[in-house]
Amino acid sequence: MSLERTLTVRVARISRQTPEILAFELAHPWGRPLPSYEAGAHIDVHMPGGFSRQYSLARAPSSPNEGGNVTGSYVIGVKREGASRGGSASMHERVREGDLLPISAPRNTFPLRDEATHHLLLAGGIGMTPLLAMAQALAARGAAFTLCVFARSEEHLAFADALRHPALAPHLRLHLDQGDATQRIDLRALLAERAPGTHLYVCGPGGFMQAVREASAHWPEDALHAEYFAAPTDANTTTGLPFTLRLAQRGISVPVAADQTAVDALHEVGIDIPVSCQQGLCGTCVVEGDGEGAEHRDFCLTGSERRHKVALCCSRAKGTELVLQL
Ligand code: FES
Structure with a gap:
């Protein structure tokens, strides 16, 4: 792991979003602005126990919730994984408000595409974090977009207030596994046809990503943008021919x-x-x-x-x- 460009932030606020997800607001220890970023960016968080994990910034730099430029702080959402290798458990159990944490500067490998005339954002569970920031950025610039959020139930819906903000609500489609059957989203039907100029952005757990990949297999590759939490289980990322x-x-x-x-x-x-x-x-x-x-x-x-x-x-x-x- 590289610790290049590491900066230290203070945990300004921790708020429970769902039974499994906490939101952490991270600020400069002396109240200075943090490095700017674009929606879709993530940071590495170096946490107690020597763990390092990447978390997407869950709020646009200029969010309709806050007004103006909010690079005074970053917000991340951390889901406590049942099979945690230590990272999410460390954040949930050992990090408290007021603690200092080393983080990387934001990096963006999941940017919004200027060439898109419509942005279709598909968010599964905690995968909502980068897409929420993107939706806020798109709303702020008056762009055409749809944000589809898939969650188990209302209780498992993180950042619900931000999602229902008047700037986002008209663009939001909510699919709750345990909710109203008439509101559920059929991925295959949703992705069956691509209107020209539409770009698809997806982030979520492995099964969700796979389902979206299959349903969008006929879309042009340049119109598909994905942010993975982990490499798919069938991926070989280490060995091959010399x-x-x-x-x-x-x-x-x-x-x-x-x-x-x-x-x-x-x-x-x-x-x-x-x-x-x-x-x-x-x-x-x-x-x-x-x-x-x-x-x-x-x-x-x-x-x-x-x-x-x-x-x-x-x-x-x-x-x-x-x-x-x-
Ligand atoms: S180290 Fe993350 S893409 Fe290579």
């Missing part, structure tokens, strides 16, 4: 073994590439290179970005060599 990295700026070649990632091979020869998730999710390790020659295994780059960028924690060469602008 190949060589050719570093164009240094004029050297670095071999990558079958059981190694490109990032590991570069670290071995002393070239520091920052990494965070190491699953192709966060974009920290992305560099410029011959994307056409890469076997892309990430979940963060768009189709057009893949032509000239490569996520080195997981992607490999299509053939025997991959050229990078390093």
Whole structure:
């Protein structure tokens, strides 16, 4: 994990959203503004116990709830996972208001697309956090969008007040598994046809992502944007055939073994590439290179970005060599 660009924030407020989800508001310890960001961005949170996790910022920098610029604080939502490897449990049990936490500056691998004429935002459970920020940003600029939120029940709906704010309410479709059957959303029907110019953004648990992927399989790749919490279970992000990295700026070649990632091979020869998730999710390790020659295994780059960028924690060469602008 890279601690580059780490800053320290104070936990200004913790509020319970659902039985499993807490919202944390993070502010500068001396009240200064925090680095600005765009809707869809996430931060790494380095928490007690040595854990580090990524959380999306759940409020647009200029939110209709707050008015004006709110980069005075960040809001994240943390779901306590039943099978927590320690991260969410640490946030729920050990972090209190007033505590100081190191975080990364915001990074955005899930931006709104300017070319879209309509934005369709699909949020499953805690996956609502980046999409809520995006919906607020779209409402603030008067853009055309629909926010579909899928939750188990009203009790499990996080950030309900923000969702029902008058600026968002007309754009909101709410699907509650245990709610009114007539209001449920049929994903296949919803995604059966794509109006020209519509872009789809999705974030949620693995099963939800899979269902959306299947229902939107006929959509053009450049119109689909996803933010994953974890790599799909069938993803292989670590091994493959051996190949060589050719570093164009240094004029050297670095071999990558079958059981190694490109990032590991570069670290071995002393070239520091920052990494965070190491699953192709966060974009920290992305560099410029011959994307056409890469076997892309990430979940963060768009189709057009893949032509000239490569996520080195997981992607490999299509053939025997991959050229990078390093
Ligand atoms: S480290 Fe997160 S995408 Fe590579």
